[in-house]
Amino acid sequence: xxxxxxxxxxxxxxxxxxxxxxxxxxxxxxxxxxxxxxxxxxxxxxxxxxxxxxxxxxxxxxxxxxxxxxxxxxxxxxxxxxxxxxxxxxxxxxxxxxxxxxxxxxxxxxxxxxxxxxxxxxxxxxxxxxxxxxxxxxxxxxxxxxxxxxxxxxxxxxxxxxxxxxxxxxxxxxxxxxxxxxxxxxxxxxxxxxxxxxxxxxxxxxxxxxxxxxxxxxxxxxxxxxxxxxxxxxxxxxxxxxxxxxxxxxxxxxxxxxxxxxxxxxxxxxxxxxxxxxxxxxxxxxxxxxxxxxxxxxxxxxxxxxxxxxxxxxxxxxxxxxxxxxxxxxxx
Ligand code: ATP
Ligand code: SF4
Numbered sequence: 001x002x003x004x005x006x007x008x009x010x011x012x013x014x015x016x017x018x019x020x021x022x023x024x025x026x027x028x029x030x031x032x033x034x035x036x037x038x039x040x041x042x043x044x045x046x047x048x049x050x051x052x053x054x055x056x057x058x059x060x061x062x063x064x065x066x067x068x069x070x071x072x073x074x075x076x077x078x079x080x081x082x083x084x085x086x087x088x089x090x091x092x093x094x095x096x097x098x099x100x101x102x103x104x105x106x107x108x109x110x111x112x113x114x115x116x117x118x119x120x121x122x123x124x125x126x127x128x129x130x131x132x133x134x135x136x137x138x139x140x141x142x143x144x145x146x147x148x149x150x151x152x153x154x155x156x157x158x159x160x161x162x163x164x165x166x167x168x169x170x171x172x173x174x175x176x177x178x179x180x181x182x183x184x185x186x187x188x189x190x191x192x193x194x195x196x197x198x199x200x201x202x203x204x205x206x207x208x209x210x211x212x213x214x215x216x217x218x219x220x221x222x223x224x225x226x227x228x229x230x231x232x233x234x235x236x237x238x239x240x241x242x243x244x245x246x247x248x249x250x251x252x253x254x255x256x257x258x259x260x261x262x263x264x265x266x267x268x269x270x271x272x273x274x275x276x277x278x279x280x281x282x283x284x285x286x287x288x289x290x291x292x293x294x295x296x297x298x299x300x301x302x303x304x305x306x307x308x309x310x311x312x313x314x315x316x317x318x319x320x321x322x323x324x325x326x327x328x329x330x331x332x
Contacts, residue, residue: 058096228255
């Protein structure tokens with residue numbers, strides 16, 4: 001059974017739009033019925049433009065915000081945002097790495113204290129000497145020097161701060177990491193080092209992860225499967241080789257065509273999408289991608305396509321309605 005199992009998950013927000021005295025009330029469908037599995041020790045990459053619902057998915061999976069509908073199970077147990085003892089026990093097994101390491105760290109505390117903080121909270125009986133040793137091990141594992149233990153976050157570089165965040169996330173030996181844009185705030189030259197570190201740590205420690213990024217190159221490097229999101233929906237999901245070498249959904253094709261790689265130069269033309277993603281408050285009827293889709297047909301304007309298994313992947317697009325269907329994830 002999958003370690004993380006998400007079924008028909010929805011998160012809608014009540015928002016007020018400009019107009020009238022108080023503004024018009026409307027529903028913003030940030031996540032609008034997504035289903036996926038993450039197997040033990042594997043990484044699912046979640047990719048899509050800004051505002052498609054990636055971070056909302058991360059918060060739902062960790063039980064930081066409640067869902068409006070659908071279910072999440074972690075190791076067979078339901079994940080809710082109840083913040084009770086069961087949730088706390090589960091949260092020590094599921095940790096998060098954030099985009100902005102400085103914002104996630106306490107400026108007034110030396111980094112060793114911050115790395116050891118989860119041990120103080122979750123294992124208060126641990127001897128101080130053992131905790132110090134464990135923090136030293138964690139610092140070494142992420143490539144921080146022992147003599148940096150007393151440093152404050154502002155004394156470190158962006159890459160080193162992200163290493164502190166990673167060490168803290170690993171303090172309790174989690175089974176699952178949610179990485180939300182973990183390198184997008186770093187210099188390009190540092191990004192590769194942090195990604196390689198995450199890969200090494202995953203190989204050594206065997207944790208599974210949900211890896212969120214708007215950058216397809218990064219997602220390709222880090223993931224065993226990739227899910228492409230558009231306006232709160234998964235439109236294509238499958239192994240990276242299939243997604244990147246032979247994308248089936250027109251949106252994935254456009255994203256992949258924009259990756260600047262020497263191998264692709266001259267072979268596939270860049271598909272330039274017209275317009276920005278529509279507002280999730282006023283989602284287009286039918287296929288939500290139809291106003292920007294170069295292949296849109298009449299049916300696309302009226303009937304939402306279902307996410308259907310084709311070979312090793314799932315695709316939501318009427319262009320593939322005739323292809324034989326495969327069942328890739330259990331119905332519930
Ligand atoms: P980004 O990379 O820019 O963070 P994202 O793909 O992670 O984008 P989300 O942050 O999940 O997207 O946001 C999805 C949609 O939900 C956006 O339209 C966003 O404005 C909206 N949204 C997120 N949080 C709230 C909230 N608390 N109240 C109202 N709308 C929200
Ligand atoms: Fe384009 Fe239609 Fe496929 Fe949507 S369903 S991606 S509009 S062809």
